[in-house]
Amino acid sequence: MAAGVAAWLPFARAAAIGWMPVASTPMPIPPQDKRKAQDGLIILNVSGTKFQTWRNTLERYPDTLLGSTERDFFFHEETNEYFFDRDPDIFRHILNFYRTGKLHYPRQECISAYDEELAFFGIIPEIIGDCCYEEYKDRRRENAERLQDDEEMDMNNDVTPVNLTFREYLWRAFENPHTSTLALVFYYVTGFFIAISVMANVVETVPCGTLPNRSKEISCGDRYALAFFCLDTACVMIFTVEYLLRLIAAPSRYKFMKSVMSVIDVVAIMPYYIGLVMTDNDQVSGAFVTLRVFRVFRIFKFSRHSAGLRILGYTLKSCASELGFLLFSLTMAIIIFATVMFYAEKGSTASKFTSIPAAFWYTIVTMTTLGYGDMVPKTIVGKVFGSICSLSGVLVIALPVPVIVSNFSRIYHQSQRAEKRRAQRKTRLARIRAAKIRGTNAYMRYKQNGLLIDSLEEASKEAGQALVGKAASPPFESQHHHLLHCLEKTTNHEFVDEQTFQANCMEISVMNKSGSRASSLSSSPHGLSSCCSRRHRKKSSFSLPSTNNQELSTIQIRERPVVNSRSSLNAKLDETVPLKCDEPYITPSMVSLSAPVVTSSDGDSSTTTTAYSQSNIVRVSAL
Amino acid sequence: MNLVTNNHFVSLSPSLHAGSIADEGELSTVCYRPEGLDRLVQQTKFSKKELQVLYRGFKNECPSGVVNEETFKNIYSQFFPQGDSSMYAHFLFEAFDTHNNGSVSFEDFVISLSIILRGSITDKLNWAFNLYDLNKDGCITREEMTDIMHSIYDMMGKYTYPSMKDSAPMDHVDSFFQKMDKNNDGVVTIEEFLETCQKDENIMQSMHMFDNVI
Numbered sequence: 066m067a068a069g070v071a072a073w074l075p076f077a078r079a080a081a082i083g084w085m086p087v088a089s090t091p092m093p094i095p096p097q098d099k100r101k102a103q104d105g106l107i108i109l110n111v112s113g114t115k116f117q118t119w120r121n122t123l124e125r126y127p128d129t130l131l132g133s134t135e136r137d138f139f140f141h142e143e144t145n146e147y148f149f150d151r152d153p154d155i156f157r158h159i160l161n162f163y164r165t166g167k168l169h170y171p172r173q174e175c176i177s178a179y180d181e182e183l184a185f186f187g188i189i190p191e192i193i194g195d196c197c198y199e200e201y202k203d204r205r206r207e208n209a210e211r212l213q214d215d216e217e218m219d220m221n222n223d224v225t226p227v228n229l230t231f232r233e234y235l236w237r238a239f240e241n242p243h244t245s246t247l248a249l250v251f252y253y254v255t256g257f258f259i260a261i262s263v264m265a266n267v268v269e270t271v272p273c274g275t276l277p278n279r280s281k282e283i284s285c286g287d288r289y290a291l292a293f294f295c296l297d298t299a300c301v302m303i304f305t306v307e308y309l310l311r312l313i314a315a316p317s318r319y320k321f322m323k324s325v326m327s328v329i330d331v332v333a334i335m336p337y338y339i340g341l342v343m344t345d346n347d348q349v350s351g352a353f354v355t356l357r358v359f360r361v362f363r364i365f366k367f368s369r370h371s372a373g374l375r376i377l378g379y380t381l382k383s384c385a386s387e388l389g390f391l392l393f394s395l396t397m398a399i400i401i402f403a404t405v406m407f408y409a410e411k412g413s414t415a416s417k418f419t420s421i422p423a424a425f426w427y428t429i430v431t432m433t434t435l436g437y438g439d440m441v442p443k444t445i446v447g448k449v450f451g452s453i454c455s456l457s458g459v460l461v462i463a464l465p466v467p468v469i470v471s472n473f474s475r476i477y478h479q480s481q482r483a484e485k486r487r488a489q490r491k492t493r494l495a496r497i498r499a500a501k502i503r504g505t506n507a508y509m510r511y512k513q514n515g516l517l518i519d520s521l522e523e524a525s526k527e528a529g530q531a532l533v534g535k536a537a538s539p540p541f542e543s544q545h546h547h548l549l550h551c552l553e554k555t556t557n558h559e560f561v562d563e564q565t566f567q568a569n570c571m572e573i574s575v576m577n578k579s580g581s582r583a584s585s586l587s588s589s590p591h592g593l594s595s596c597c598s599r600r601h602r603k604k605s606s607f608s609l610p611s612t613n614n615q616e617l618s619t620i621q622i623r624e625r626p627v628v629n630s631r632s633s634l635n636a637k638l639d640e641t642v643p644l645k646c647d648e649p650y651i652t653p654s655m656v657s658l659s660a661p662v663v664t665s666s667d668g669d670s671s672t673t674t675t676a677y678s679q680s681n682i683v684r685v686s687a688l
Numbered sequence: 689m690n691l692v693t694n695n696h697f698v699s700l701s702p703s704l705h706a707g708s709i710a711d712e713g714e715l716s717t718v719c720y721r722p723e724g725l726d727r728l729v730q731q732t733k734f735s736k737k738e739l740q741v742l743y744r745g746f747k748n749e750c751p752s753g754v755v756n757e758e759t760f761k762n763i764y765s766q767f768f769p770q771g772d773s774s775m776y777a778h779f780l781f782e783a784f785d786t787h788n789n790g791s792v793s794f795e796d797f798v799i800s801l802s803i804i805l806r807g808s809i810t811d812k813l814n815w816a817f818n819l820y821d822l823n824k825d826g827c828i829t830r831e832e833m834t835d836i837m838h839s840i841y842d843m844m845g846k847y848t849y850p851s852m853k854d855s856a857p858m859d860h861v862d863s864f865f866q867k868m869d870k871n872n873d874g875v876v877t878i879e880e881f882l883e884t885c886q887k888d889e890n891i892m893q894s895m896h897m898f899d900n901v902i
Contacts, residue, residue: 072745075901076797077767079804080780082812083819084840085894086885087864092894104741504769505847544901545767551897552768556841558848558856560770566847573851 071125071541078548088555096543108146109160114153115146122163125541129187131163155182162188170197176204191496202489235314252370255307259366262300266360269293301337304330304363325378326369333363395432398461402428402454409447416443432458505562511546720753722794732798733806738902739798746794754791757781771845779839783819805901810882812895817881827875833861 085092107123109116109131126132141148149156155174159182162168170179170193183190193201229237238248269286286293308330315321336356368374381388403424410418417440418424427440431454442451553559561569722728728739750759757778764777784792784800803811818824822832837857844852868876868884885891 072741072748073763074767075742075745075805076801077764078898078901079801080764081898082804082816082895083776083780083783083836085897086813086816086820086881086891087837087840087860088890088894089860089863091890092897095897095900501769548767552840552843556844556856556860558841558844558850558852560844561847561849563847566849566851569849570851 071121074541074544074548078544081548081551084551084555088551090554090557092554093547093550095547096540109156110141110144110146110148111151111153111156112149114156116156116160118160118163125163125166126188131159131186133187135187151182151185152178155179159183159186159188162192167194168192168197169194170201170204172200176201176208180205198493199485199489203485206485232314233316235310236316239311239314251307255303256367256370258300258303259363259370261296262304263361263364265293265296265300266357266363297337300363301334304334304366308334326366329362329365329368332359333366336360395461398432398457399425399428402432402450402457405450406442406447406454409450410442410444413443413447418442418447428454431455433462434458502562505560507542508546508549508560509562511543512550720793722753728795728798731795732802734798734802734902742798742801742902743794746797754793755797756791760784760792768843768845770847771843773839773843775835775839775842779819779822779836782822783815801902805899809886809892809895813882813885814878817878827877828881829875830861830865833864833876834858837861837864 104119104121106117107120109118123131123136130136136147139147139149155171155178158169158171168188168190180190190201238245238251242248242252269284271285272282273285273288275282308327311327311330312318312321321327336359339356365374368378400421403421406427407418407421407424410416410424418427423440427442429435430437430440431451434455436455442448549560722743725736725739728734729736732739734742746755747753749755749763755763760781761774761777764780765773767773781792784796786796786800800815803815807815817828820828820832820836822835834857837860841852841857841860846852865874865876867888868880870880870884885895
């Protein structure tokens with residue numbers, strides 16, 4: 066994390082001199098710089114373009130290709146340089162990452178080419194700096210969507226897989242009509258019937274000539290009532306069957322029933338059934354007639370057949386606030402002008418402007434430049450204000466409309482971006498937390514390693530073998546960890562990660578309740594918790610209070626298994642320790658106890674301090 | 689050449705080239721260039737190569753050639769992500785900024801580093817004393833020490849074992865005064881400080897720990 070300021074580590078370490086006089090405990094030993102690396106220049110030849118940098122710059126990130134020994138595979142002896150047969154333009158950014166600690170994404174590069182290069186050089190894309198991260202993620206998502214669309218198209222063109230259940234098959238047929246012929250037929254049939262139904266609703270109101278013994282013209286619907294009724298029944302039957310089939314096939318019936326389309330379906334067929342149920346009664350027939358209006362909602366069923374309608378509906382929904390503002394400003398103007406016109410025309414005789422609400426109609430008609438002419442001002446003042454009204458109407462209507470239109474696109478894109486950002490924010494915060502935890506864990510591991518390596522050194526010296534430590538962490542890392550360790554020693558507190566801290570808090574409260582007294586080895590349960598709580602988070606830290614007293618009274622000294630093979634010495638710490646860290650045993654190598662200091666369970670810090678200063682307890686990781 | 693003596697209040701008055709570019713009322717960017725490498729080699733106990741490495745790192749983080757307190761705090765906080773290192777960084781900045789002009793140039797930086805890393809024990813102890821003595825009046829009072837202690841403990845952050853008590857810094861201050869203040873007058877003077885530290889094995893040993901940092 067601090068690798069970007071690696072050059073300032075010597076300063077930070079030197080500044081630690083301020084802790085020395087106040088520290089009461091001895092400081093840990095600094096890591097040895099086993100190799101006093103000559104800081105030489107490295108030449109990186111990437112497809113003919115030569116880059117040069119310091120060796121130390123590359124080694125800041127040892128888990129990448131360039132920072133580890135993996136680059137030796139690319140060493141070209143004849144020319145004494147490292148040759149990579151990759152894109153030099155993208156490599157420039159990768160090298161800048163080593164230099165500045167920030168990875169940038171060049172906007173003009175193709176996202177998949179960039180990803181490939183990152184993968185080749187072993188750099189995880191998550192560390193892209195804030196300035197370029199959004200762009201990177203956006204491009205990546207677009208790319209992924211494009212790939213997914215391609216896949217979907219391919220999938221839809223494939224032969225349907227056999228192992229779909231009937232229900233899934235049905236749903237798929239409804240959602241993607243072009244998957245099978247039957248679905249296509251059904252799609253067109255329903256479309257046809259929607260059109261028929263809508264046209265029937267329209268036509269049945271057309272006057273159709275007179276009956277022979279009546280003088281009044283009647284509508285076609287009344288004349289051919291039976292025919293229209295049969296047509297309506299057929300349509301409703303088709304729609305009902307379709308709705309039921311969709312309901313059956315839907316993967317989540319509750320979700321389906323809540324969706325807009327299903328509501329439209331229900332509203333479209335309800336009037337018919339209600340009409341069937343209701344008797345031909347004069348009182349309810351008025352209500353019945355109103356219900357027939359809802360039949361026109363069938364036209365919205367077309368939105369399943371037309372993507373454009375869906376998009377329009379969505380954009381209207383998302384621009385609701387802008388539309389609302391337009392409506393509000395219009396209302397204000399209307400009220401103002403209606404009031405003015407009313408009072409202006411009050412004096413004239415036989416004025417149509419009988420009230421302000423009556424003047425609303427005039428104002429709306431004038432402002433939208435319709436000008437029906439059913440209401441006109443007669444007084445001069447009225448005409449003056451009327452002309453002002455119509456002129457301002459042009460402005461009031463014409464100005465917001467382009468704003469609305471541009472707002473449509475702006476708000477549409479903005480909402481998309483805001484959603485993306487919100488979704489990204491969670492993951493980014495999680496990223497940052499994970500990096501912090503990684504740092505803390507790395508530090509914990511360092512402390513384990515420090516002690517492990519010491520004990521391994523002793524073991525291997527006994528066994529008479531050369532020490533091959535674990536894959537050496539870079540000098541910067543180990544120095545940084547040593548610095549943190551010094552701070553711990555100065556303040557007599559240790560860094561722990563969040564979970565352990567909370568577990569400890571709970572443990573302390575548990576111990577408080579049970580009122581047990583911790584004995585003088587207050588440091589050893591700590592050693593337990595710090596080492597083993599990472600492995601068994603909840604297990605050991607809760608079992609600690611109970612096993613504490615027994616464990617401590619009899620220190621179990623186990624033979625440290627003699628490590629014979631180089632392979633296990635070589636193995637990373639993560640692999641070896643869990644094997645042995647099954648139970649929280651203590652294997653002390655040097656434990657010198659002070660006189661038993663009975664500390665209360667919540668560890669009065671001052672007595673802990675004295676306990677620390679008096680005893681030289683070396684905490685060894687439990688092996 | 690003799691390094692700065694015990695009294696490092698002597699200002700060396702390095703000559704700085706200040707180039708300012710003022711363009712039509714824009715913010716003028718001031719660039720400080722340090723003196724020649726050779727003069728710095730004379731003034732400090734670093735070799736040429738070490739100074740080169742130091743300057744490259746310095747310039748990388750502060751392209752303008754001086755560090756102001758914000759940058760200082762920012763850099764220092766990257767080493768201590770768990771806690772809040774801003775107070776301690778502030779005290780450090782005060783200690784490094786020997787000319788009290790609000791910025792640390794490369795000379796100040798390197799000279800202080802030279803004392804810390806390559807100076808004699810007395811020099812180092814003097815520097816540490818100067819760090820603690822916030823108002824630079826020659827003695828450390830309880831309040832000053834409390835501030836320093838709080839700043840150090842703040843760097844630990846919240847997640848510690850054992851849990852950080854509010855009294856922990858105060859207790860530490862008490863034990864410090866108990867150890868250092870020989871005549872119990874409530875302040876620690878430079879003589880008491882030097883004397884006590886030179887008698888303490890741990891402190892002596894830890895003073896040499898960072899000698900090979902560069």
